[in-house]
Every structure is written in C-alpha cells, then in structure tokens.
Amino acid sequence: MLAEVFIINFGTTLGKKSERLLIKEQGKVVQEIPFRDISALTIATRGVSLSSDVIRECVEHGIQINFLTSSGKPYAKVTSPQLSGTVLTRREQILAYTDERGAALAVAFIEGKLKNQANVLKYFAKYRRAADPALYRELEAQLKRLEDIRGELGNLTGTTVDELRGTIFSIEGRAAQEYWDGVGLLLGKRVEFAGRERRGAEDPVNAALNYGYGILYSQVWGAVMLAGLEPFAGFLHTDRPGKPSLVLDLTEEFRACIVDRTIVGMLLRGGSVKMEEGRLTDETRRELAQRVLERLEAEENYDGKKHKLKTIIQRQARRVASFLRGEGRYKPFVAGW
Incomplete structure (x- = not known):
C-alpha cells in the first residue's frame, strides 16, 4: 500500500x-x-x-x-515536468474566469465548505444529544444559523466571478463566525480558543489547525497538478504572484472534514497541543501529521462507493478539469457525519 x-x-x-x-x-x-x-x-x-x-x-x-515550514506552510514542491496535463484543460481554465463556469466553481467550492462545516458540527453534536442536552441545543441553534446563511448562495445574481466574489466572501465570512463559535462551544474549557486566527497564530488550537491545513494544502496542490490544471489560476481567490489560487479554492472543500474534524476530535478525546516559544513542539507536529495523514487514508462515500479521502481529492481535481472542458457538471464533495 x-x-x-x-x-x-x-x-x-x-x-x-x-x-x-x-x-x-x-x-x-x-x-x-x-x-x-x-x-x-x-x-x-x-x-x-x-x-x-x-x-x-x-x-x-x-x-x-x-x-x-515548521508551522506547516508549504513553500516549495518538486514534481515531474511531464505532469502538465493537456493544453486544452489549461486554455479552458483561463477562459472560464470570464464566464459562468468560473462563477459556478467559486460558488460550488464555498457550498462544499459550508456543508462540510455543518456536518462536522453535526458529527460532534450527535454524541452530546443525551450526554449534554443544553450544549446540544446550543449547537442546533448554531447549525440553524449556519444553514440559513448557506441558503443565500442560491440567491446570487451574476455571471462572472468578479461580479459575485464580494457577496460569496460575505456569506463565507458570516458562516465561518457561526461555525467557529460552534467549535468553541464544543471545546468549552478543555482548551483556550478565542476564535479562528490564520497567519502567525500562537494559541495551540489555531497553530494546530494551520499546521494541518499545510499538509492538506500540499495534497490538493499535487492533485491539481496531476489533473493538468494550472495551480495559480483560480476563481474564488484572486490572482497574486506566488499565490496558487486554484489550490486554495479546492482546499476550501476539504478543510473542515479532514483537518478540523481531526484536530477537534483529538482535543475532545483529551489530546493536547504543546508549544514552545510560540511554535508547535516537534512531538506535537509529529502527532498532528500522523493524525491528518491517517484521516486522508480514511474512507468516505463517493459516487456510491467507499474511497479514501486522498483519492477523493484527486477525483475532485479531475472533475474540475472535466467541467472546464465541458464534460459534465461540478458538484462539491460533502463528507458524512
């Protein structure tokens, strides 16, 4: 294997x-x-x-x-120059930015992200229904607000990414607030968690999440390249030198169901995240890497069959490529709970 x-x-x-x-x-x-x-x-x-x-x-x-890096941020990748895919795929990818295909992908990536965030909360909430009814009711209310916000994606008007991006990110941001508030409720007093911080986070939970995202990010980047797509030509995330925006786009679908679920579960089961001088210890980084890699090996339902999550990432990247070439529609992956 x-x-x-x-x-x-x-x-x-x-x-x-x-x-x-x-x-x-x-x-x-x-x-x-x-x-x-x-x-x-x-x-x-x-x-x-x-x-x-x-x-x-x-x-x-x-x-x-x-x-x-030691914080989990990818800074380089070595791969074969033969893994460049078809020229047609990349040509269509560039063209799609200015038409409805790019807009459809941007919406799908965020729809998948929000559905997976909701399912992570549902996954942990179901174990508290009997054990902690008060917490369960709070999580239910959080989920209701998150689902209401996600419903706004169905009311978007516009045909290009540039027309929709601001509204999409507004929806994503408000949903994220509800989601991370829900995570905070789950963690309770087990560990200090004041909310989500991205760059330079020095609290254990955010540092662990960022490290896990770095591992996931590398997996998605590899899948994007194997699918013959251009990593730096995304739709939802804007173009910037050195920013692989398509990799960031596709990563959104998988953050919650792979990294968040792994780390929150570890903490709820009594695991700890240790830090020294504002950085994760080597021991903690080793454990986090092992747990995230194990989650990538876990199986989920996909097209009526069980597949490893790392395989599903690869298949979703190929589906992006197929959609851009006009070979079917793109549907975000949603993990079970």
Whole structure:
C-alpha cells in the first residue's frame, strides 16, 4: 500500500540505495522504504539533506516532494515536468474566469465548505444529544444559523466571478463566525480558543489547525497538478504572484472534514497541543501529521462507493478539469457525519 513519507527531524539525510529510499538520522540508517511504496515525500523541518539521486528516483516514480515550514506552510514542491496535463484543460481554465463556469466553481467550492462545516458540527453534536442536552441545543441553534446563511448562495445574481466574489466572501465570512463559535462551544474549557486566527497564530488550537491545513494544502496542490490544471489560476481567490489560487479554492472543500474534524476530535478525546516559544513542539507536529495523514487514508462515500479521502481529492481535481472542458457538471464533495 502506498504511503506518504513525512520527515520532521532536523538533520535527517535522505539517500538512495538500489530501489529504496534511505532515511538517516545522526549518520545511522533508521528506515529503508522501496520507492514503489511511496505516494509522496514531505519534508517539514530545516536541515534536511537529499541527493539528486533521490530527486530523480522520486520524479521517475511519480512521487511529489513537498517542503513545509515548521508551522506547516508549504513553500516549495518538486514534481515531474511531464505532469502538465493537456493544453486544452489549461486554455479552458483561463477562459472560464470570464464566464459562468468560473462563477459556478467559486460558488460550488464555498457550498462544499459550508456543508462540510455543518456536518462536522453535526458529527460532534450527535454524541452530546443525551450526554449534554443544553450544549446540544446550543449547537442546533448554531447549525440553524449556519444553514440559513448557506441558503443565500442560491440567491446570487451574476455571471462572472468578479461580479459575485464580494457577496460569496460575505456569506463565507458570516458562516465561518457561526461555525467557529460552534467549535468553541464544543471545546468549552478543555482548551483556550478565542476564535479562528490564520497567519502567525500562537494559541495551540489555531497553530494546530494551520499546521494541518499545510499538509492538506500540499495534497490538493499535487492533485491539481496531476489533473493538468494550472495551480495559480483560480476563481474564488484572486490572482497574486506566488499565490496558487486554484489550490486554495479546492482546499476550501476539504478543510473542515479532514483537518478540523481531526484536530477537534483529538482535543475532545483529551489530546493536547504543546508549544514552545510560540511554535508547535516537534512531538506535537509529529502527532498532528500522523493524525491528518491517517484521516486522508480514511474512507468516505463517493459516487456510491467507499474511497479514501486522498483519492477523493484527486477525483475532485479531475472533475474540475472535466467541467472546464465541458464534460459534465461540478458538484462539491460533502463528507458524512
């Protein structure tokens, strides 16, 4: 079974021996993994050395190499130049920005995000119906407000992304407030959580979420490239140098059902997020990575069958490409609860 290799220890050396990846720490081999068994290689620490032989072997086996900062932010990716897809897909992607296809995708991404946020709250609320009726009623009220806001997506008027973006982000922002308030109710006094913060967060919950999003973000980026799409030409998120806006677009669908559910569940079961000098400890980063990667391996219903979430991400990216080429419609993925 293919697995992602996650490197988190400072000073690790990666080399090649025959058809295997050699992982060395302090000069000693700690693991040997056949390249054929690796789905992706993620380096999430400083001071890692890897040989050109490793890079070539990864490229030849279709293994993407991801580089993350210690806070989980992706900053580089190495992949084969052959994974560029069809020219037709990228031409249609660029053209779609100015027509109804781009608008439809922008709405779908946020619709999927809001439905998955609601389902995460439903997932945790169902265990509190009998155990804590008062909390359950509060969560129900939160969900009602979130669903009412999501309903506004059906009343949008406009045919291009530029005409709709402001309203879409207004809906998304108000729904996010209800959702994160709901998460706060769930966490209660277990851990301090004043609300969602994105960049530079120093509280444990937000730092953990940001780290998990970085791992998810790398998965989505890989899927977008394999689908032959241009990562930097999105619809919902605006274009900016160095900003892979399509990757950010598609990531919205999966944040809640993969990362939020994993981290909130861990905290509710008594897990902890440890920090030192405003940063996640190595031990915590290792545990978070393991839990998010395990969630990516979990199965959900998709097109009438069970598929791993990491496979569903790949299929959704291909569906974006198909939709842009006029080969069917795009429907956001919604996980169960």
